[in-house]
Amino acid sequence: MSRTDPHPAGVRRRVARAHLDRIEAVGPKVNATVTVLAERALAMAESADEAVAAGAAVGPFHGVPFTVKDSLDVAGVVTTRGSTLFEDHVANADATAVARLRAAGGIPLAKMNLPEFSYWTETDNPLVGRTRNPWNAGRTPGGSSGGESAAIAAGMSPLGLGSDVAISVRGPSRHGHRRAEGHPGPDTCHRTLARGAPPVLARGPHGPQRAGHRDRSRRPRRSRR
Template identity: 50%
Template sequence: MSEMFDWSAVALAEKVRRRAIGAVEVVEATLSRIDAVNPSLNAVCTVAREQAVAAARALDGRLARGEDGGPLAGVPLGVKDVIDTAGIRTTYGSPRHARHVPEADALTVARAKAAGAIVIGKTNTPEFAAGASTFNAVFGATRNPWNPEHSPGGSTGGGAAALAARMIWLAEGTDLGGSLRVPAAFCGVVGLRPTPGRVPSVPVPVADDPWQVNGPMARTALDVAALLDVQSGFSSDHPLSVPSTPVSDEVARYDVRGRRYAWCPDVARIGVDPEIEARCREAVRDLEGAGAIVEEIDLDLSSAREAFLAMRGLWFVGQHYERIDDLDGFGVNVANNIRLGLATTVRDLARADRLRSDNWRRLAAVLRRYDALLTPCVPVEPFAADQNYPTEIAGKPMRTYIDWVAPTFVFSIMGVPAASVPAGLSAAGLPVGLQIVGPRFHEGRVLGIAHAVERLRPIGRPALAG
């Protein structure tokens, strides 16, 4: 069964649908794999053993009766521990909710299950997804499969680590400032932040939240597309929701030849580790070698850093409004973000809106001229697993604990789709991610480019994955 763990999610689902392998067989092998590998990584924080086996048996029964198993038939799915799962503990990484078991699935989970995916468990996250390194007071720290001494990034760090270690095939996560892209870069997988509205976020405390989105992560761009197609689509329960067309066929057919891309190594002006920039430049050159036209541009989105901090503070206050007078019950990251929000004035928010608008116009001009923008996803290599954040990049001190992920969060507030795809390995053998940014609702194009990059620059697998 060991070869099964190298199959793509799309291939696995096809084999389950035609009954070349049973869903129960897949789930039992996956649970054994988690038992063997997870103790050294702490990526899957709650294993839904009984629920997964029951779901697999039900699926095998439907297939035996000639029923359709769905596009994700039998594929083990990890769900970030801030996304509700019916009957499966969901702690949000917070001691306040350590024993919380939701009664209903979040919409994205319900859609994945309806498509045949099997929830194998919950993946670890920082408290309420606040932070780009994955640790919390309930489960502790998650470690990077490429080197367990290092962080997997965050906040969907458990999902990324579980994917890279071959414990799951698909991961559901969220992204406010880079929570799907940063861990994808650190763990050598593909993570996509969709355009707000493509994937309806239900339930959420603030119904029309335009900043945090739900989205997919997997080991390949085609698998990400398959999960995105299932997650997407209009919902009357989400005021930003829009109808969406599938992207999988577009991703599979995408050809980089003759396409024009912009390359900018430091859009946020915080500095980039030289080795990170070198690996990303190599990926860009490989795209040129495959027939793409790439031009280096000077794009300065640094003022979006100030805008994001103000909007992030407002977001945290809105998310935790009922508990803003009880900050001692939160960890330091959540509490400090709420304090920042409470100290933010209307004038600060108005300025943030203006800065965001200015930067949007700069980015929109680039995306009118080019098919996509290419830039390093994370400007540093994975750091120590017990470290909250890097204090400097290429000798430049960071202004805030979240400043180091500015290359991802400056795009979050623009409302555009962005993905991270492996661009290579550093000298230390750690993954480097290339970020691909496209126009609104052009996820197929973004993932098509990612599909080309991963074929041009395969990185293999971490030793821990066998």
């Protein structure tokens, strides 16, 4: 990436500050955050500004804040997994997906809510409680990456790191949110959620399907001998 910075001085810190202000403003209504890394994020954003000013080589996500589903480790930060069993568990290393995004210059902003052990299609747990859909507090944001999807939809984060094994990203995208372009299949472990990208549907022979799901409703049965 070019070392020439087209943005004014301090812009990365201001971007981080703006998203932290948004978390503070709407966070209590949506209840999507588990841990906010305000001081750490601002310090990293300031260092990112200084690196650009010094002409250092930077990555493609240099200074971009991102949020992380609380099933994924961020070094030095509690990873609860939505369970009282892990409410004091401090990660000693970044998860691979987090490490890669940080290596590209990203700045962890907050850890986001999830159902206990990511094991449900709504986002609620004994530690943080229920996350609400920012468009309608009486509706669910889905799960298990519901904290991430709610944060993206509410403008609390420009980029979110979630996970999807069964329907944990695709489900929240169905509840009025948007996810990254592409269609994670059932073997996908980590995907980002991005604002403004359209949800992707596949179309089977009997109508629309969510991406990664096969239509088995009218599959001919094998005859038994």
